[in-house]
Amino acid sequence: MTHALAFPTTRPRLIATDLDGTLLRDDKSVSDRTVAALAAAEEAGVEVFFVTGRPARWMDVVSDHVHGHGLAICANGAAVVDLHRGRRFVRVRELPHGTALTVVKELRELAPEVSFAVERTGGIHYEPLYPQFHLDPGAVIAPVDELLSGGSEYSDQPILKLLAHHRELTPDGFLDMARRVAGHHAEFTRSSPSALLEISGPGVSKASTLALCCEQRGIAPEEVVAFGDMPNDLEMLNWAGSSFAMANAHPDVLAATPYRTSTNEDDGVAAVIERLLSLPATA
Template identity: 40%
Template sequence: MNDRSPQLPFRLVASDIDGTLIHEDGTLGASTLDVIHALPVPLVLVTGRPVRWLRQLYDQMPEPVPAVCANGAVVYDPHTDEVLRADPLSVDLLLDVTKRLRDAVPDIALAVEVDEGRRFWYEEAWPLRWETDTDLVRVLASPEELTSVPAVKLLARSERYEPDEFAELVSRTLAGFAETTHSSKSALVEISAAGVTKAAGLAWLCERHGIQADEVIAFGDMPNDIPMLTWAGHSVAMGNAHPAVRAVADEIGPTNDEDGVATYLRGVFRL
């Protein structure tokens, strides 16, 4: 990453992807592409996505940029295809957490991101909707296989609850044992090892490059962005953001479909 000149207000831009940087159809707007190309400071993607889901975005960008993936569990360098840091849930923790979840929610469906987020394993009850690469994605042969290796993220679904209700239930069930968050409009909760958040992953990357929290501007739209938005020196919630995100952000920007990140950054950096 490159440093900025002293007169610029921030040394790094951190942005969530889905619901923030890209449109609802998964595309980067022309204005956003222009701003990414013109930014005088580094851009870092900070996302709940696994590493294997970055290619769809990188293929649209002038060049790939570093990414904090899996809600902070993985820090990825696309130029070398190297995971710089991984902080997974251990096998012992997975065993404990999954037992607590199954006891609390009998109909729960579980899945794991393994191999630093390059592979996805899921139970038969999991509603797999779009991933079809059987080399990277597969159904588990048995419930025990779910906890057989460390995972950078555990995912939980239920058909019985509304999204925020389910997130609250899982949070109470795992309080003190693991980090829980959500970024979906369905009853899907994302679970990481204790202390693993978007803020923690971004802070690690920033420290590596001598960048302080108050030199970072961050953008997001869903509850999994809240740790990052409260850590950064300045935070912007998208116009389409979840109410909990709007409540903690320093400012509310335009929506993602209005190229809100680009619009805001044009003003900050006078692009």
């Protein structure tokens, strides 16, 4: 159910939605109801942006459900990609090489057992102790200093984000510690149930990249409705004029967002979109 006091009064011009835990069901599928709601939104002239921590190559789950514009914001705002054109990068907001090295040094001093992965425009590479991704069988596995080396064969590919994993710390505890120690160098967030941090360049977030895309289209924050469930969605939810936290959202998201919808398993995003489309368009 949506929060009775928090529903918008006019139809938005743009809907921004997270994917995992939000638009997608737990099995990573998109329900028939959600597919129909997305299509109806674009048919009504409402743009839909998928805004996710996923890299572009993991967008197969929604590529078939993008209609008019085909753009998505990936890697927590580090990339805007065109899903209609082979996931071509339209904009890249990279993590500077020197900043990545500094963050690695400071996090390793904080938590020596941390392991790292480096997400570049061409793919991900990670250290031997980092949890391996079955979706990326071609990843290079090596110490992080080598992964960040300027002489590597992939060093010409911009760094989208650095990932840091710890086997023992709590997810929120690790995030708080890392922000205190190195938060002045880069943006730290998380979207995983494990102690996995996602680190972007200064000022790079879902919110800031969404704001840039909206500015290009002449769309104001109050004309945007956003959906999310995890800490990496918080800035976006705070930026948008109307924001809905999923019923299954992280406690920090629920605390920061007065708007509510049902869980991702119960098509919470679709339920709100259906109601939004019944509203009058913005004058």
